[in-house]
């Protein structure tokens with residue numbers, strides 16, 4: 001019988017059990033201010049990676065210490081609540097998984113968007129959902145079980161495509177910087193330079209300095225972030241994958257059946273065809289197409 005992760009409905013969104021409901025409610029009323037750097041992503045698209053990069057760029061390339069937590073240094077608005085974010089030092093570095101809204105988008109704040117191809121995102125989200133057993137009660141769920149809720153947009157923070165399309169609407173604004181997980185994977189140093197040019201100030205100087213930049217790229221590498229994982233999340237039960245799990249492009253190849261791949265490809269082309277984000281995924285889309293056609 002198909003299994004389903006457990007969720008609670010909050011403000012119209014399915015959310016994991018135990019998610020701080022009151023904090024989430026305050027997030028919907030939060031208005032960023034001048035100087036803020038808002039990192040907006042759909043879950044499992046490289047958020048923690050970019051949180052660490054933003055921290056490194058604002059701290060002269062020093063990594064998040066082993067006894068500190070990213071959740072307090074670059075807090076998740078919906079989890080920590082608007083009152084926690086209000087008291088952060090300037091520039092406030094803020095993570096959100098909410099879709100864009102008139103309140104959340106302020107032309108005086110700056111926005112960093114990270115997109116990831118939906119195939120790898122779904123795989124990563126599956127392992128995340130299995131691993132946090134106390135939140136989703138889905139330890140025995142299969143990838144197919146998870147894909148059914150992912151495709152229906154009934155996972156935490158809602159539908160992948162609705163989220164991505166909402167932020168793509170503002171992608172050309174001067175205060176918005178877009179990148180993809182795949183670009184970061186291909187050339188992290190180049191992405192740090194681009195981000196530095198966008199952010200300017202201390203972060204811009206850090207990215208422009210070759211020695212600091214080297215520290216940033218090294219501390220943000222998969223190998224380095226796979227160490228001391230208590231910095232990123234609570235521990236998972238024995239036998240579950242780590243939070244910083246595999247860190248590759250193309251893990252979809254080890255998970256999808258052909259019909260499931262065909263269905264997600266059709267939706268991807270329908271929702272994202274003609275948008276610039278799909279250009280970054282040319283090669284992936286071609287590989288997916290070939291996998292769909294192979295006997």
Ligand code: A3P
Nearest residue numbers: 044045046047048049124221222244245246247
């Ligand atoms: P995988 O599960 O595919 O390995 P988020 O932070 O949005 O939840 O995203 C988590 C994904 O980013 C996981 O993907 C995780 O392994 C990957 N990730 C985190 N840090 C990374 C790094 N330094 N390099 C590459 N991938 C990283």
